[in-house]
Amino acid sequence: MTILLARSAGFCFGVKRATRMAFEAADSHDGICSLGPIIHSPQLVEKLEEKGVVVVHAVKDIPEGAVIIRSHGVTSGELKEINARDLEVVDATCPFVKSAQDYAALLSREGYGVVLVGEREHPEVQGILSYAASGDVFVVAAPDEAEAIPRRKRLGLIAQTTQSFETLRQVADICLKKCQELRIFNTICDATSVRQEEAREIARKSDLVLVIGGFNSANTTRLAQICTEIQPRTHHIETAEQLRAEWFQGVVTVGITAGASTPRWLIDEVIHRVRNISN
Structure with missing residues (x-):
């Protein structure tokens, strides 16, 4: 393989x-x-x-x-x-998270209704929210949720650092219809965008995709979702021990990516296990 x-x-x-x-x-x-x-x-x-x-x-x-x-x-x-x-x-x-916290505080302080694209229960989002406590804050995980945002004169838009740029763009389009003034800070980490685009590229070329990272990791879960949409034979795993030989039947090309919190030694162990299965 x-x-x-x-x-x-x-x-x-x-x-x-x-x-x-x-x-x-x-x-x-x-x-x-x-x-x-x-x-x-x-x-x-x-x-x-x-x-x-x-x-x-x-x-x-x-x-x-x-x-x-x-x-x-x-x-x-x-x-x-x-x-x-x-x-x-x-x-x-x-530092990217700290920047999002600072922008949330700035927008709130200047009287904007703050729209945060992210997962409400995620610790990063909870932290960012706390810095925008002085005004209206709306947390949306998807574009359809943004439709419920009430009309405001001014809205400010930021994002959880691991969100997809496409989701941020779609929410921005909806927010434009909800206000007279929209101020946007793109707080998505560059590494997130690069990682997600690489995942799409690999999924298109692979018969099977392995996404390595914590099951509690938002960015790893998102990588798995992106890959699954392109290659249904995608598996989100934490360790090499979770690999199953039957997954590889008829597989010629295996794509591997990993979340931003995944240590290199875990990736190496998975690669070693895949090679053993191949042999």
Whole structure:
């Protein structure tokens, strides 16, 4: 079998940065915690736990000392609580996420109704929302949901960093009909757009597609959805152990991509397993 591996498969800039900061913090502290998992990779979070990084899910559960802020960021309220406790902070928030938070605050402060394209329950979206707390905020996951946005004189549009540009564009078209003034900040990470286009290209050329990454990872799930639309024989997996030999019957070309939170060693293990199945 021929294996086509996406050029951008695996860690993006923000995840590389957050992971490096987390491991450095683990080496320099006798016990440290992260507020939420540092990235959406259970396997990497487990490796950090082995080095003493404990995951907590509320500020009140942070012991005295230091805390790592995950790549998805935290809410403005959580940040205030952390600062009030005078904790040492290792801020691993992705710069692209921080930019989206800043734009949300700016639009809200200047009186725009804020439209956020994203998944309401995702921690990144929850964080961005908290910075736009002073005005009307509308979260839409798809263009049809944008139809319910009430008419406003001014709307401001931003997006979860891992959203697809096409969804953002479609929501923008709808928002134009809802207001007199529309201000748009394209907060989608460049790596997301590149990764999604590579996924489409590989899916068109492959008899089977493997998408590697955490089942709790929004960008990995979106890659799997994109590939499935083009190549129905697409499987979203976290590890090589989840591969099934029967998937490969009659397959000549296997396409492989991975989410932005997927470590390279997991990708290598999958490639090794696919080659063993081929042999």
